[in-house]
Amino acid sequence: MKRFRSALGAMASAIVLAACGGSNTDTAPTNDSTVHGTLVENPPLRIASVDAAAFQAQLASTASGQQLLQLTGNPSCGVDFYYLKFYTLGAANETTESSGALMVPTGAAGSCSGPRPIVLYAHGTQTLQTINIADITNSANTEGALIAAMFAAQGFIVVAPNYAGYDISTLGYHPFLDAAQQSGEMMDILTAARAGLPKTFAASTTDSGQLLITGYSEGGHVAMATLRAMQAAGAKVTAAAPMSGPYALEAFGDAIFFGNVNLGSTAFAPLLTTSYQHAYNNIYSATTDVYSSTYAAGIDKLLPSATPIDALFQSGKLPQTALFDSTTPVVPGSAALTALLAVPSDPNNPQTPLFDLGFGNPYLVNNDYRVSYAVDAASNPDGALANPPLAGAPLAAKAPTQTLRNAFYLNDMRNGNWAPMAPTLLCGGDQDPTVFFSLNTEVMASFWSAEVSAGLIMVLDVGATPAGPFAAVQAGFQTSQAQLLAFYESAAGGSLPPAQAAQQLVEGYHTNVAPFCSLAARAFFTTVLQGPQP
Amino acid sequence: MKKMIPSTLPAALVALAAGSFCAPTAARADDVPANSIRVGMYAIFYHVTSSGIQGQYIPPGVSLDLKDAQTPYFGYIRRLNSKFDVELAFGVPPNTKTIGRGPATVGSVPFNGQTIATAKWLAPSVLLEYKFLSESSKFQPYIGVGVNYTSFYDRKVTAIGQQGAGGPSRLSLTSSVGPVGTVGLKYQLATHWHLNVSYSISRVDSDIKLQTADVVRTAKVHFGPQALVVAAGYAF
Numbered sequence: 139m140k141r142f143r144s145a146l147g148a149m150a151s152a153i154v155l156a157a158c159g160g161s162n163t164d165t166a167p168t169n170d171s172t173v174h175g176t177l178v179e180n181p182p183l184r185i186a187s188v189d190a191a192a193f194q195a196q197l198a199s200t201a202s203g204q205q206l207l208q209l210t211g212n213p214s215c216g217v218d219f220y221y222l223k224f225y226t227l228g229a230a231n232e233t234t235e236s237s238g239a240l241m242v243p244t245g246a247a248g249s250c251s252g253p254r255p256i257v258l259y260a261h262g263t264q265t266l267q268t269i270n271i272a273d274i275t276n277s278a279n280t281e282g283a284l285i286a287a288m289f290a291a292q293g294f295i296v297v298a299p300n301y302a303g304y305d306i307s308t309l310g311y312h313p314f315l316d317a318a319q320q321s322g323e324m325m326d327i328l329t330a331a332r333a334g335l336p337k338t339f340a341a342s343t344t345d346s347g348q349l350l351i352t353g354y355s356e357g358g359h360v361a362m363a364t365l366r367a368m369q370a371a372g373a374k375v376t377a378a379a380p381m382s383g384p385y386a387l388e389a390f391g392d393a394i395f396f397g398n399v400n401l402g403s404t405a406f407a408p409l410l411t412t413s414y415q416h417a418y419n420n421i422y423s424a425t426t427d428v429y430s431s432t433y434a435a436g437i438d439k440l441l442p443s444a445t446p447i448d449a450l451f452q453s454g455k456l457p458q459t460a461l462f463d464s465t466t467p468v469v470p471g472s473a474a475l476t477a478l479l480a481v482p483s484d485p486n487n488p489q490t491p492l493f494d495l496g497f498g499n500p501y502l503v504n505n506d507y508r509v510s511y512a513v514d515a516a517s518n519p520d521g522a523l524a525n526p527p528l529a530g531a532p533l534a535a536k537a538p539t540q541t542l543r544n545a546f547y548l549n550d551m552r553n554g555n556w557a558p559m560a561p562t563l564l565c566g567g568d569q570d571p572t573v574f575f576s577l578n579t580e581v582m583a584s585f586w587s588a589e590v591s592a593g594l595i596m597v598l599d600v601g602a603t604p605a606g607p608f609a610a611v612q613a614g615f616q617t618s619q620a621q622l623l624a625f626y627e628s629a630a631g632g633s634l635p636p637a638q639a640a641q642q643l644v645e646g647y648h649t650n651v652a653p654f655c656s657l658a659a660r661a662f663f664t665t666v667l668q669g670p671q672p
Numbered sequence: 673m674k675k676m677i678p679s680t681l682p683a684a685l686v687a688l689a690a691g692s693f694c695a696p697t698a699a700r701a702d703d704v705p706a707n708s709i710r711v712g713m714y715a716i717f718y719h720v721t722s723s724g725i726q727g728q729y730i731p732p733g734v735s736l737d738l739k740d741a742q743t744p745y746f747g748y749i750r751r752l753n754s755k756f757d758v759e760l761a762f763g764v765p766p767n768t769k770t771i772g773r774g775p776a777t778v779g780s781v782p783f784n785g786q787t788i789a790t791a792k793w794l795a796p797s798v799l800l801e802y803k804f805l806s807e808s809s810k811f812q813p814y815i816g817v818g819v820n821y822t823s824f825y826d827r828k829v830t831a832i833g834q835q836g837a838g839g840p841s842r843l844s845l846t847s848s849v850g851p852v853g854t855v856g857l858k859y860q861l862a863t864h865w866h867l868n869v870s871y872s873i874s875r876v877d878s879d880i881k882l883q884t885a886d887v888v889r890t891a892k893v894h895f896g897p898q899a900l901v902v903a904a905g906y907a908f
Contacts, residue, residue: 162827165883166840183885184838185729189780216780221885275729339835 171225172233174322175329178223181337182240186274189216190245193291197283206287209614209653213291215243215250218340221272224330226323228302229313229417236307236323238299239272239282240331241290242340249293253346255376255667257289258328259298260320260353260360262652265405265450267442270305271298281354281652288656294350294663295343297331299323304442312442314409315387316417317549320360321367324351350663351378354652355573358383358566362551362582369559377666379563379659382651384573385551386581388533389522391543392515393577394461395508396523397482398489399496401571401645403461405447407502408437414545421541428507428542432500433457460498467505475516479508492571492644514540522581531584557586561594563662565655567615568601572648575599596662600654607665608658615654619643622650704754704807705907710747710868712903714763716740719896722773725882727889729838734774734783736880736891741766741793745901747868755803759816761872761901762796767826772836781835788833789843789882792826795897797852797874812858820874823847829882841884850875858905866905873898 166179188196190213197203197213220240228234243250261271261281271282282298290296302323303312313319332345351368353361358380365378384390394400411428415421415438425434433456440455451458462479469475482493515523518539521532533552538544547553564582566575579597589595604612625631626639634642718738725734743766750758770789777783799818805811824845834841856870876895881888 162825162842162844163829163834164840165842166885168886179885181839183887184835186838187779187781187835192777192780223885273729275731 174226174233175326176225177330177333178225178235180334181339182220182222182334184339185219185221185272187216187218187244187339188274190214190291193217193287197287200277202280203283206284206653209657210287210291213287214247215245215291215293217274217286217290218242218244218338219272219274219286220334220338221270222297222327222330222334223306224327226302226326227319228309229311229316229319229413230419232309234302234307234309236299236302236309236327237270237272237305238327239270239296240334240338241272241286241296241298242335242338242343243290243293243295244340244343247293251340251342253344254293254295255346255348255350255663256328256331257285257294257296257350257352257663258324258361258364259285259289259296260324260357260364261298261301262353262355262357263314263402263406263409264301264304265409265441265443265447267304267444269300269442271300284653284656288653288660292660294660295331295335295345297328299327310439311412311416312409313417314406314413315356315359315384315549316413317359317363317366317551319417321363324360324364325367325371325373347374348376348667349374350376350666352381352656352659352663353383354381354655355383355648357381358573359385359387359549359551363549365558365560365562366551366554366556369556370554375560377561377563377663378558379565379655379662381564381655381659382566382570382573382575382648383578385578386520386522386531386585387546387550388538388543388552389520389531389550389581390574390577391511391546392520392523393574394496395511395515396478397462397480397493397496398574399459399461399493400574401459401492401495401648403496404456404459404502405441407461408441408456410545411542412438412441414542418541418545418548421545426504428503430463430501430504433502457498457500457502459495460501461496461503462508463501463505464497464499467509469509469513472513472516475512478516479512489571491641511540511543514538514543522577522584529584530587531581551582552585557589558595561596561662561666562589563596563598563659565598565600565658567647567651567655568599569644570648570651571644575601598655598658600651600658608661611654611658611661614657615651618654619647619650622646704751705864706751708747708749708751708866708905708907710745710749710903710905712745712747712868712901714743714745714766715900716743716763716766717898717900718768719898721894721896723892724774725889725891727882728887730889731775731778734772734778736788736893737771737773738895739769739771739787741768745903747901747903747905749801749905754807757801757803757814757816759799759801759818760796761799762794763899765792765794765825767791768793770833772833778836782832783836786832786836787830788836789827789829791824791828791843791845793822793824795820795822795874795876797821797872799852799854801854801856810860812860814856814858816854816856818852818854819849820852820876821847821849822876822878824878834884837882837884837889838887839884841882844881844883846879848876848878850877856901864907866907868901868903868905870901871898872901 362380521528600615743763747761772783797820799816801816827843829841852874854872
């Protein structure tokens with residue numbers, strides 16, 4: 139019996155020792171610091187890794203991917219998609235976690251490894267809170283696929299935030315068109331990406347130190363604000379290409395409040411007022427100060443949302459297009475100003491039907507608020523909208539007193555007494571119904587006319603008659619639009635009558651410009667990189 | 673421990689074993705040794721079924737398998753009476769390889785057939801065994817039922833596994849308690865020496881968790897490990 143107990147005891151000991159003696163591989167270290175610009179986990183998670191052939195095959199498997207490949211060319215590099223989580227600051231300097239993408243070119247080709255330039259990219263407005271531009275496995279992530287194919291697969295390292303308020307960020311709102319916050323976040327993700335890059339699987343791809351800043355729509359504004367902020371900080375920027383952005387926010391806002399309502403305005407409005415309320419705490423005391431009683435309740439927390447925007451429209455949370463009341467509000471003592479608030483009816487303006495979509499009942503913005511904005515804009519006009527317009531299209535002579543207009547003034551890219559010092563391309567489309575080209579890109583070109591004349595700033599309208607270094611891009615865009623129109627009129631496209639087909643084309647115009655301007659941006663960057671570097 | 677065998681089975685085994693161990697030694701035949709030890713080899717066939725790997729950024733159809741293993745076997749057998757023995761069996765924990773099953777590549781990372789993780793597998797079993805023939809027979813066939821306890825340690829994600837998962841990863845597998853059954857044949861070489869061959873089947877359920885950064889991927893795996901044992905034994 140004694141021997142039996144000894145044997146059993148020895149076995150049990152062996153078992154216990156074996157069970158306790160093991161080790162385990164571990165995850166990436168988590169950074170304890172929450173200082174903005176800190177990468178939370180380093181190395182960051184790689185969501186996917188595709189070589190050039192696999193990426194090409196993946197894109198070629200869908201019709202939209204095939205169209206994209208026609209523009210971008212076949213991938214010459216593979217791409218590793220990393221998911222960055224980093225700390226940044228909110229509009230009121232709150233510390234928050236944000237996320238984004240680091241796309242690293244891979245492969246044996248010389249243009250795919252070694253020192254490579256970084257494209258710092260800012261995406262366009264998203265109403266869906268769950269957007270993750272790093273998640274290339276999500277087929278809805280079209281902008282992620284665009285920048286991966288356009289830049290990363292051609293040898294550019296791409297860094298792109300999802301923005302605070304999206305994805306994992308618990309900020310609870312998005313600092314939409316907040317120049318200080320968004321430029322700060324761009325610099326934070328750049329810092330985080332530069333810390334993470336050497337620890338990735340593709341560590342042989344390194345940062346060349348050449349920085350290219352670009353972005354589309356909201357991201358165009360963010361890209362320009364980032365250029366301004368980096369210049370102010372003394373950081374090196376090699377070139378920039380803001381695209382289709384609402385740069386001249388004051389002029390743009392004034393035009394909208396005077397009835398030139400842009401497509402998408404009913405989504406932009408709550409994003410803007412929520413953003414600026416957090417930044418300046420003076421936009422409203424209650425949401426009913428700004429919004430009609432139909433929509434005011436909860437609108438300050440509506441966007442971005444986990445619910446698709448179409449569902450928000452259908453559930454009555456937002457009107458689809460009716461930003462303003464179709465019954466013109468009366469401005470006391472000013473028949474002229476009252477007339478300026480009327481529903482547009484100029485039959486000679488091809489955009490009149492578009493603007494008219496912005497009026498209805500129920501409507502989003504209440505009449506008193508619209509009048510208060512208009513009174514401020516009329517008494518202290520933006521230089522681009524003054525009658526006659528002022529040379530150089532300057533901002534209003536003094537800071538507006540109406541708080542939303544003042545927020546536009548503060549975040550207008552003409553503010554800050556600056557101009558790009560790096561080569562800059564401003565690209566857009568002159569028929570853009572969402573972000574008006576003339577009131578944004580052309581206003582900035584007027585404002586920076588000296589830099590344009592000197593060739594430091596180039597302006598590209600993809601809708602203009604093809605000419606100059608980007609003639610092929612312009613011709614390609616216009617051919618694409620013509621093909622799209624023919625498609626909408628065809629049986630495969632729904633056999634739409636010409637007017638409806640044209641309307642469909644208008645609704646997609648802003649989105650359709652993006653890949654062509656991105657192509658122009660890549661060509662521009664390539665030219666700059668081939669030139670003399672400081 | 674999610675999966676438990678009926679609670680009456682271990683209780684019955686303990687009662688049987690305890691009763692036997694405490695019984696007076698005079699109750700057993702004097703010419704049959706009460707204790708045996710065996711040393712041999714396990715050949716383990718895992719027979720894995722898996723729910724597939726679930727989690728973020730995982731393409732469909734990605735699953736797991738285990739590579740069959742061989743490892744030294746040790747057994748201690750306590751004679752209860754002329755018809756029943758109790759066996760405590762275990763193997764030197766084999767370094768078991770987890771194999772990717774599914775597409776040839778995930779993105780551009782090789783996957784199908786690749787060793788993505790390794791873990792050592794500690795799986796002792798206690799069995800109550802019934803002997804069909806007289807203890808004086810040269811050939812002594814037997815069957816047994818019992819309980820298997822399985823735990824995993826030294827869990828490591830390989831370099832290719834980390835490539836597939838997207839970075840440094842932590843692997844965990846929950847322990848399991850499950851039933852085990854065996855059929856065997858003992859061949860008496862001499863008074864103290866014998867040869868033994870047995871074939872055992874057990875059931876192991878484990879939840880696999882693979883954490884990369886703060887992304888967790890999971891898989892439920894059901895093993896039906898079958899073990900062929902060839903061993904030499906010594907009775908004392």
